[in-house]
Amino acid sequence: MRRWLRRPQVVEPEVSEAEKALFGGPxxxxxxxxxxxxxRLKLTMWSAIRTLPGLVGSCLRLAWAADRRALRxxxxxxxxxxxxxxxxxxAVNAVLHALLxxxxxxxxxxxxxxxxxxxxxxxxxxALFASLSTAAAGRLEPKVExxxxxxxxxxxxxxxxxxxESPEFQRLIDVAQFGAASxxxxxxxxxxxxxxxxxxxxAGSVLSILHPVLLPLLLLIAVxxxxxxxxxxxxxxxxxxxxxxxxxxxxLIGNLLTKREAAAEVRAHQVGSYLLRHYRSMAETAEGxxxxxxxxxxxxxxxxSALSGAMALCTYGLLIALIVGGRMELAAAGTAVMGxxxxxxxxxxxxxxxxxxxxxxxxxxxxxxxxxxxxDHAIPATGAPLAGPLHTLTVEGITFTYPDRDTPALKDVxxxxxxxQVIALVGANGSGKSTLVKLLAGLYLPDSGDIRWDGTSITDxxxxxxxxxxxLLGQDFEEWPFTAAxxxxxxxxxLPRDPERLEAAAAWSGADKLIDELPNxxxxxxxxxxxxxxxxxxxxxxxxxxxxxxxxxxxxLLIVDEPTSALDPEAEIATFDKIRELATxxxxxxxxxxxMAAVQHADHIYVLTEGALTEHGTHAxxxxxxxxxAAMYTAQASQFALPAVNGGPVxxxxxxxx
Ligand SMILES: Nc1ncnc2c1ncn2[C@@H]1O[C@H](COP(=O)(O)OP(=O)(O)OP(=O)(O)O)[C@@H](O)[C@H]1O
Numbered sequence: 001m002r003r004w005l006r007r008p009q010v011v012e013p014e015v016s017e018a019e020k021a022l023f024g025g026p027x028x029x030x031x032x033x034x035x036x037x038x039x040r041l042k043l044t045m046w047s048a049i050r051t052l053p054g055l056v057g058s059c060l061r062l063a064w065a066a067d068r069r070a071l072r073x074x075x076x077x078x079x080x081x082x083x084x085x086x087x088x089x090x091a092v093n094a095v096l097h098a099l100l101x102x103x104x105x106x107x108x109x110x111x112x113x114x115x116x117x118x119x120x121x122x123x124x125x126x127a128l129f130a131s132l133s134t135a136a137a138g139r140l141e142p143k144v145e146x147x148x149x150x151x152x153x154x155x156x157x158x159x160x161x162x163x164x165e166s167p168e169f170q171r172l173i174d175v176a177q178f179g180a181a182s183x184x185x186x187x188x189x190x191x192x193x194x195x196x197x198x199x200x201x202x203a204g205s206v207l208s209i210l211h212p213v214l215l216p217l218l219l220l221i222a223v224x225x226x227x228x229x230x231x232x233x234x235x236x237x238x239x240x241x242x243x244x245x246x247x248x249x250x251x252l253i254g255n256l257l258t259k260r261e262a263a264a265e266v267r268a269h270q271v272g273s274y275l276l277r278h279y280r281s282m283a284e285t286a287e288g289x290x291x292x293x294x295x296x297x298x299x300x301x302x303x304x305s306a307l308s309g310a311m312a313l314c315t316y317g318l319l320i321a322l323i324v325g326g327r328m329e330l331a332a333a334g335t336a337v338m339g340x341x342x343x344x345x346x347x348x349x350x351x352x353x354x355x356x357x358x359x360x361x362x363x364x365x366x367x368x369x370x371x372x373x374x375x376d377h378a379i380p381a382t383g384a385p386l387a388g389p390l391h392t393l394t395v396e397g398i399t400f401t402y403p404d405r406d407t408p409a410l411k412d413v414x415x416x417x418x419x420x421q422v423i424a425l426v427g428a429n430g431s432g433k434s435t436l437v438k439l440l441a442g443l444y445l446p447d448s449g450d451i452r453w454d455g456t457s458i459t460d461x462x463x464x465x466x467x468x469x470x471x472l473l474g475q476d477f478e479e480w481p482f483t484a485a486x487x488x489x490x491x492x493x494x495l496p497r498d499p500e501r502l503e504a505a506a507a508w509s510g511a512d513k514l515i516d517e518l519p520n521x522x523x524x525x526x527x528x529x530x531x532x533x534x535x536x537x538x539x540x541x542x543x544x545x546x547x548x549x550x551x552x553x554x555x556x557l558l559i560v561d562e563p564t565s566a567l568d569p570e571a572e573i574a575t576f577d578k579i580r581e582l583a584t585x586x587x588x589x590x591x592x593x594x595x596m597a598a599v600q601h602a603d604h605i606y607v608l609t610e611g612a613l614t615e616h617g618t619h620a621x622x623x624x625x626x627x628x629x630a631a632m633y634t635a636q637a638s639q640f641a642l643p644a645v646n647g648g649p650v651x652x653x654x655x656x657x658x
């Protein structure tokens with residue numbers, strides 16, 4: 001048996017040379033989490049047809065939520081067309097009866113006129129219903145897509161960071177993005193499917209009246225086409241799922257060639273031809289898959305058409321036998337031919353549309369599955385209220401492991417942050433500083449141990465209240481592709497945009513000068529991809545991001561992770577001074593930095609080593625201990641050592657605590 005006769009299976013496709021060279025091996029969609037999807041692909045055509053009411057139901061619920069009026073109009077217009085179809089066939093029957101009855105040609109024509117007029121009126125009314133349905137469906141479809149997209153985006157924005165970090169969940173997010181467009185296409189397939197059902201009922205009723213055997217034969221004509229269409233769509237779905245990462249990777253290579261940030265290396269290091277070669281190699285591998293799909297589709301469709309044609313021949317043969325045997329009148333046979341043609345057309349269209357519904361529903365179900373998983377991983381909308389404004393944040397023996405890692409990023413970490421204090425976190429790259437501040441901010445929850453906001457555990461707390469008391473400037477802050485004003489306002493988007501507030505924030509961070517020099521000042525669009533926009537240097541972007549910290553200065557806990565990594569030395573010194581000033585009695589500042597000169601002024605310093613807290617105290621305590629902190633400080637200070645008088649660098653004495 002040829003492979004296209006078998007149900008589509010997940011097979012390991014060929015691995016391109018580019019994948020091996022750039023990504024270390026095959027990029028494949030991991031069907032592991034998706035086992036029940038695979039099971040769904042084992043659906044028979046019959047079970048797919050049985051699921052039709054469910055599919056239509058979910059589609060209608062979405063449409064109902066999007067625009068009830070448009071949905072009602074479409075439904076009424078479709079019912080109207082179905083009735084017109086039946087009336088049209090009855091009119092044809094009456095015309096044939098009149099024409100094939102006895103009498104002169106003029107008499108027969110005169111007798112046929114009322115039925116002809118009725119048929120004409122029915123055709124006009126049917127056309128009016130069709131255009132009404134088209135207009136209402138056109139209104140409905142974009143609304144359905146918008147509603148599904150909104151549900152998707154709301155769910156993505158509301159899940160825990162830990163879920164977003166998980167590669168498995170990330171894939172689910174990726175796959176679910178096709179769901180909204182598929183929901184729209186389901187509506188556009190649903191309308192003709194309903195139309196075909198009514199058309200088929202109309203033709204089927206008329207055929208059953210003419211002869212009982214005609215109806216099953218009509219079904220047999222349509223079954224092979226339905227099977228063929230279903231098999232093609234299943235093959236396409238499996239292929240999309242298998243190749244999704246491959247397609248994403250080749251798109252990534254294409255984007256790298258056009259990306260502004262990569263432009264210098266692409267040219268100076270001749271990376272362009274290197275990437276292009278790999279792009280071609282990956283594209284050729286994907287083309288092979290497209291060719292395979294096209295060949296299989298052609299073979300399946302040919303087989304389906306042959307079987308359907310054979311069934312049509314049998315049906316017409318039976319009609320001839322019935323006429324010859326005197327068991328059917330010529331007029332009735334003529335109507336039957338019309339009925340079979342229109343019924344087969346409706347059935348064929350139904351098979352196509354059910355198949356499209358089936359294919360689109362696979363993506364809509366991915367979206368539904370994502371929404372269900374997102375709901376399970378959503379940041380709870382409620383929780384224990386905080387006692388009030390934060391005074392003491394207590395971290396009690398927390399451990400945290402990223403979902404895709406085996407070793408914990410944080411191990412049994414305990415510390416205390418009080419308002420009025422500047423707390424510094426130091427440690428080597430990868431020691432867990434950024435992870436710890438994300439836990440402090442409530443972006444991740446500890447696997448064990450607890451973080452208490454005064455008396456309330458962060459795990460039980462109303463997270464919205466926690467976020468409202470936090471200002472976070474992360475290492476990987478966003479360069480929002482909006483105007484300069486919007487980039488600052490986004491620090492407190494819940495407040496109205498107040499120019500004075502924006503000016504003050506910019507003056508605080510030192511961004512005021514650069515904003516003044518922008519072509520349109522505050523109104524300059526900071527997004528290279530748009531016409532008339534300007535871009536900023538790394539340090540200038542950092543000043544914009546720092547302004548957002550000032551915008552959130554009414555927060556009780558300000559967290560700044562490497563806030564000066566791109567600043568020039570003078571700006572850096574000024575910024576650290578200003579950050580320290582933010583630690584008023586009502587506010588705590590947690591500072592993560594590798595700049596030891598800035599760390600020494602902190603009220604308390606915590607040293608992280610491979611996820612564990614190994615030292616803490618004031619700068620003086622830690623220097624006196626002569627351990628890891630002292631080594632890091634001394635190493636950095638020695639960079640600025642004065643020339644030695646008798647060999648060896650002279651290390652400046654560490655500053656005393658203020
Ligand atoms: N999103 C993530 N998913 C998986 N592992 C991560 C993720 N972020 C960080 N890690 C890992 O967790 C550990 C701690 O990383 P973290 O970013 O907290 O270190 P850090 O001390 O802030 O480092 P740096 O000084 O380089 O900023 C590292 O081993 C890192 O590879």
